[in-house]
Amino acid sequence: MENEDWIYTEIVKEHFLHPKNFLMGDESKFKYDAVGQVGNPICGDQMRMYIKVKDDKITDIRWKTYGCASAIASTSALSELAKGKTLDEALKIGAKEIDDYLGKLPKHKFHCSVLGHEALADAIAKYREKK
Numbered sequence: 001m002e003n004e005d006w007i008y009t010e011i012v013k014e015h016f017l018h019p020k021n022f023l024m025g026d027e028s029k030f031k032y033d034a035v036g037q038v039g040n041p042i043c044g045d046q047m048r049m050y051i052k053v054k055d056d057k058i059t060d061i062r063w064k065t066y067g068c069a070s071a072i073a074s075t076s077a078l079s080e081l082a083k084g085k086t087l088d089e090a091l092k093i094g095a096k097e098i099d100d101y102l103g104k105l106p107k108h109k110f111h112c113s114v115l116g117h118e119a120l121a122d123a124i125a126k127y128r129e130k131k
C-alpha cells in the first residue's frame with residue numbers, strides 16, 4: 001500500500017470530526033417520513049438514514065451509524081448533497097460523486113462510501129412503498 005493511501009483529506013477529517021445531519025439521541029424526536037437501513041457485509045458496519053419528504057423533495061435528512069471514519073465522512077457529505085434534491089436526483093448521488101466531494105477517500109476505504117447511499121436508497125424505496 002502506498003503512503004498516500006493512509007492520508008485523509010482535510011474535507012474528510014472535517015466531516016468525520018463534525019458530521020453534518022447526524023441524528024443525535026432519540027430518533028423519535030426527528031419526525032421522519034421513512035427510514036432505510038443497510039449493513040456492509042465486508043466489515044459488518046450498519047447505517048440508518050432518515051428522510052423527510054415534501055413535494056417529492058428531501059426537505060431534511062438525518063443518519064446514524066456504527067460505521068468507520070470513512071463511512072461517517074461519506075454519509076455526512078451525502079446528507080449535504082441530498083438535502084433539497086428530488087428523490088430521483090438523490091438516488092443518482094453515487095460513491096464517485098461522494099468521493100469527489102470529499103477530495104478522495106483512501107482507495108481501500110472506498111467501499112465505506114456506499115453505505116450511506118444504500119441506506120438512502122432503502123429509505124426512498126420505503127417512502128415510495130408507503131404512498
Ligand code: FES
Nearest residue numbers: 043045068071112
Ligand atoms: S470499515 Fe465498515 S464502513 Fe468502513
